[in-house]
Amino acid sequence: MTLKYYHAEPLANSLKSMIPLIEKGLPYESVYVDLHKFEQHQPWFVAINPEGQVPVLDHDGAIITHTTVINEYLEDVFPDIPLRPRDPVGAARMRYWNKFCDEQVMNYVSMHGWHRMVGIIARSIESGEFERLMERIPLPDQRTKWRTARSGFSEADLAHATEKILYAVDKVEAQLAHTAWIAGDAYTLADINFFSYCGVSVERMFPELGIGKRCPRLVAWTERMRSRPAVARALAGEDRTAPGLRTWSGEAR
């Protein structure tokens, strides 16, 4: 049995499927894909994932993409240390929250991340070279996102994204008044999902929101997440991004 995990820095999508691999004690070969060098759009990588996106799981040659799909796959194949409730109602609660994170949280945190980090990268590239790089991106939506990152996201879009993030943290805060973890009394993929997009960085990225005061349960939950050995091990991965771009690891904002 061979597991290969293609990923970038341990944050957002790349973090989200790394934590389950470690929680389950699965040995895997780590393949670092350098997003700063646009490796995800190079022919060798597009041959593996035609969408040109990280992360990717290769399990004995079966290629699985999209983190929520990868994480359900790991539950199906390696159920011994479960991160998905075994009772169907519990699994449905977890999937409700996964869907919420994927559809209502991820893109909005991502927009701020791109605005602050990818925008700097995109603007540092000379025009002709930038157009050449754009042509290599397989997904039209990703091309649009790169162009927008270069020209800058609009204030209105960024404000809307902040509003959505605030709605999400308030929703999770309210849930944590009822249950110890996001989808119920057990730690699940839903916690890993929200943590990967919002938990790691939301306080640091949005100090103006005053999350610490506004959401004490969320802060306590974040600490519980960080103190899990598997999460700590994933987060200890090297931050290979340029020093000025370390939005996520906390060295830059």
Place this chain on the structure above:
Amino acid sequence: MTLKYYHAEPLANSLKSMIPLIEKGLPYESVYVDLHKFEQHQPWFVAINPEGQVPVLDHDGAIITHTTVINEYLEDVFPDIPLRPRDPVGAARMRYWNKFCDEQVMNYVSMHGWHRMVGIIARSIESGEFERLMERIPLPDQRTKWRTARSGFSEADLAHATEKILYAVDKVEAQLAHTAWIAGDAYTLADINFFSYCGVSVERMFPELGIGKRCPRLVAWTERMRSRPAVARALAGEDRTAPGLRTWSGEAR
């Protein structure tokens, strides 16, 4: 064992979980929720689903919402007639497509549906009454969507939605050159998902796209879908929308 299914007309979301119930031969109590009377925002319904949206599955008192979550739940609890591949790689392929339909197709077809149908309803309501109805909508995003439907979606947004739909039908057409069904050689929830949003109505809603000529495999697949007894039975459900609003059942466009 009691199953109750709260739904509107057999199209889009309401259709998407109705087909699996019928495919699996599960007897269920059908509860019609009249969206034209805004029943989904009334206290009796919000007590069942605090998000105020159809459909909802009530299985012996356990409330399950969101069609993709409902459909996975039905697979977990009633696996006898499977609509989700039993091998994990097959299940991952299905989930990849479900995610694509949920995130890249549904909202865009929905925007056109709302523009043509809900807009007429929203504009027929007198201002004071409209504001009173808006206050009852639990999800802020839904309130925004209603207001936009009333004032009209922008041409740019509608054109973007059409582009996304075209991308989706081309992607499915390309896939059907390789496999008999969307996620592989078996009929799965992915087929039901795409059919519920795009298959039923895309040719009729967008005659200008020339889908018939452009996507012959998609058209043949749509016919195969329609000829399944469970699908035919679901589609034969009564269209209770006002005659001028029958975008979906085909009597109006």
